Amino acid sequence: GDSVTQMEGPVTLSEEAFLTINCTYTATGYPSLFWYVQYPGEGLQLLLKATKADDKGSNKGFEATYRKETTSFHLEKGSVQVSDSAVYFCALEFSGSARQLTFGSGTQLTVLP
Amino acid sequence: NAGVTQTPKFRILKIGQSMTLQCTQDMNHNYMYWYRQDPGMGLKLIYYSVGAGITDKGEVPNGYNVSRSTTEDFPLRLELAAPSQTSVYFCASSYSGGRSSYEQYFGPGTRLTVT
Numbered sequence: 001g002d003s004v005t006q007m008e009g010p011v012t013l014s015e016e017a018f019l020t021i022n023c024t025y026t027a028t029g030y031p032s033l034f035w036y037v038q039y040p041g042e043g044l045q046l047l048l049k050a051t052k053a054d055d056k057g058s059n060k061g062f063e064a065t066y067r068k069e070t071t072s073f074h075l076e077k078g079s080v081q082v083s084d085s086a087v088y089f090c091a092l093e094f095s096g097s098a099r100q101l102t103f104g105s106g107t108q109l110t111v112l113p
Numbered sequence: 114n115a116g117v118t119q120t121p122k123f124r125i126l127k128i129g130q131s132m133t134l135q136c137t138q139d140m141n142h143n144y145m146y147w148y149r150q151d152p153g154m155g156l157k158l159i160y161y162s163v164g165a166g167i168t169d170k171g172e173v174p175n176g177y178n179v180s181r182s183t184t185e186d187f188p189l190r191l192e193l194a195a196p197s198q199t200s201v202y203f204c205a206s207s208y209s210g211g212r213s214s215y216e217q218y219f220g221p222g223t224r225l226t227v228t
Contacts, residue, residue: 004155034216043117043203043219044156089155099144099207100171101217103155 002027006090006104013080013111021075021107023064023090031092033057033066033073034101038087047075047088080111115139117220119204125226126194134189134223136204144207145187146171146217147179149200156203162187163209194227201225 007022036044048057053068090104148156158171162181205217
């Protein structure tokens with residue numbers, strides 16, 4: 001079945017450091033790919049998405065590129081801030097599946113001042 | 114515009130008790146979902162609905178029931194609570210239309226402990 005594998009956390013960085021969170025997927029066909037973010041005590045929010053190969057999603061300084069050849073969708077940010085501390089989830093969706101999302105296990109990011 | 118609201122925020126149940134987690138959305142979304150999130154894990158889909166009167170099982174439906182009598186509401190019922198159902202429960206909704214992907218909007222969650 002479809003699955004998403006995320007880089008294990010937790011990840012701790014200093015402010016202004018470069019961030020990469022790895023995400024790879026296994027799926028038949030070409031799913032849409034998402035990054036969701038969960039701030040402490042809140043529900044998940046969409047951070048960015050990409051719907052086809054080579055698409056780049058971006059938002060709030062975060063970026064991820066849909067790489068079909070490596071089945072990856074790694075999340076990057078050039079300079080993290082304390083306010084980026086959260087749990088990040090990679091997810092995939094097939095359009096014919098009632099928009100069901102398959103999530104990775106999440107990566108806890110802590111940014112220290 | 115409240116988005117997706119869930120009640121209660123917290124609940125402690127004894128083994129064998131029953132309860133209903135409430136979920137309401139005001140965005141006129143036709144798709145709604147229930148997930149559970151266990152510590153250190155991603156979200157697992159319990160049930161989903163593609164419209165009023167239509168529900169279907171997700172990955173982990175055992176021990177739960179749902180109904181969808183209106184577009185806005187999608188309650189989740191636990192009939193005989195078990196410790197394995199201790200988790201954080203999230204309701205979500207999304208719009209369906211064409212072939213584009215639309216984001217799911219999540220509620221703030223219900224933290225349930227069964228002892």
